[in-house]
Amino acid sequence: MLSELFKKTFGRSHEAHSVAPGRVNLIGEHTDYNDGFVFPAAIDFATQVLAAPRSDRIINMVAVDVESQRNRFSLDDIQFDNAMMWSNYARGVFNVLQEAGFTLSGMDLLITGNVPQGAGLSSSASFEVALLKVASDLCGLSLTGTQAAQLGQRAENEFVGCACGIMDQLICALGQQGRAMLLDCRSLVPQYTPISPEYQIVIINSNVKRGLVESEYNDRRAQCEGAARALGVNALRDATLVQLKHWKHKLTEMEYRRAKHVISENDRTLEFAEALTRGDYGQVSALMRASHQSMKNDFEITVPAIDYLVDLVHGILGDTGGVRMTGGGFGGCIVALCPTDKVDAVKRAVARHYQAETGLVADIYVCTAEDGAFAG
Template sequence: MSLAGNLQDMITAVFHREFGSAPTQLFSAPGRVNLIGEHTDYNDGFVLPCAIQFETVLASALVPGSNQIRIFAADYQELHIIDLTETVTPVATPRWANYVRGVVAGLQQRGLVLPGCDLVVGGNVPQGAGLSSSASLEMVLGLGLSTLAGSPLSPRDNALNGQQAEHQFAGCQCGIMDQLVSAAGQAGQALLLDCRSLDYQTVPMPASLQVLIIHSNVKRGLVDSAYNERREQCEAAAAFFGVKALRDVTLAQLEAAQAQLAPLIYARARHVISENNRTEAAAVALKSGDIKTLSALMAQSHQSMRDDFAITVPAIDFLVAEVAAICGERGGVRMTGGGFGGCIVALLPADLVEPVCLHLSKVYPAAHQLEPTFYLCQASAGARAL
């Protein structure tokens, strides 16, 4: 039986145990990995993620005459109740409930009348690995609750609602990428997403390549403060050029102004502007199956994150270098996610997956006293009713 089948069966069984009956409808939403385009989203730029088969599943049933949403989190074995007759606001504990409350509040602000219902939610998206378990939760709740209310949200509206929940209830000023790819992902496809217009186009993943995510298991420290600092530096660069975002600055304009910019601001801007160019070029290479070009673009992306944006750490650089030495021009590898630890993503031919995993299992613990964790992924469908 598939991973997804096991999860659906488990969530259904928990629903029966907690509420004494079977759920009437099931929903799913995936996590995601970003193939290229890092820290470009909040600069109104381009990203190239794909949804992955790790997912969050929601089991649901209407409760006629009820003014409550009762939701049981299978991952935490906790029940949380939302009174629909009261204004929905954040709570101190449990923290997971604020994602639910944020989605509910956003749907109500959009004019949906939510019905009383019982819900069980749980997932297998690895938490703390930068694979967007929170966006997966927001998207499955948004689609499930809006469907129960009789007005299923479009992928775009679902993504915007989830981002609003993240900003207002979870306290994270994230971009739109995670939510939109979880809402709109398609099997076998990456998405080239314009983070300004929210338009996106599907980009077929070459059948010859597998997506291998390797978690460094480096504890990510100071991520929020460093993230906010990078964001402020990018905004300072955009302000210098008198534009809304670095999306509107070309590399030629940046080079011409280098002498007038602080070296740090120049470096941060150079990463974002060049990364936007690489992301669009990578979509073309992926679509045409030009693995050699894709390999070079992913290598340049990693170097830019390391040298200009300063968000990699030695363990991540080590993993990228070791994978690159094995795959050469047959695949690509780079850090993925916000930085300061977390994961790398490799696009590899099937025959290199096992050699890469075996090699890293030997050399990484010896060099960094940490064990790598491997996730072999497929580009998967976005949020949907099951």
């Protein structure tokens, strides 16, 4: 029991407990920081944080899953920690909370979770949102889910140094059980679409080790911003494929392909929400397939093992469900909307063929959509 572990670790009982899910994005990749549209679901893997207040200004943390490492710092002197990199997500959260004018006390924190790390399932956003929820409850901050998401994004952008968009934190905060979220990343207004109970969210972790992800991510963001400037728009959200082709001569070849992905992916995401609402899984399949090909050819963020997995699962699902790479890229996971009666066939095919083809063993998670930390 976590409550007993907290008492054993800190010698007293916790007074606040938060749970923030990870997330998987069904479609809409690298569109969020371009003010576009995404379609994620919160999943039943989560970060949990137990907390109790201190009488001083010290944040005292124990990370159960990182060999129970202890990390502490003063709220009056928050510095980047090069020794324990995981602690910087917490340091960033407390730093932006104070910069935003919230009054904090010291606290003891016990942190644990089962969101796979490095797989593109937003373990970092889950951690940030769980911390924001427990701090809000413990210190009476009355944060909304949208406020928490914006603060979490700011912590990751400004303190950790990864130029992520808003999607991860927002779905971790405001996901809904049994539903996926169509999110307009400009207005931050979510719309929810039920996922048929006859379908499962199947996530397959390629276990390709992801290297240089943050630098590649930041490069892609810079390329998109360069394309938007060349097109004379505030963000690629505001451009069309017709405009892109007309002004192609103003862009480098790389900027053109990056912009082509983002603009077409926004269109696909909106079409996907409509197709899912009407239960048109033939269209769902086609849109997820096109999304993957765009990530492979125009955005260049897939790797051979990921492409192999997508093709393998697509061969089983056909037009009855969809499959694509999900997450930042360069490894990580694929996601499938899979009819329940085909889940076992997908598992068997991956077990039979993936290791023989790549030398790697995939992990398979059959997930449900869950509530975010600030839901309700």
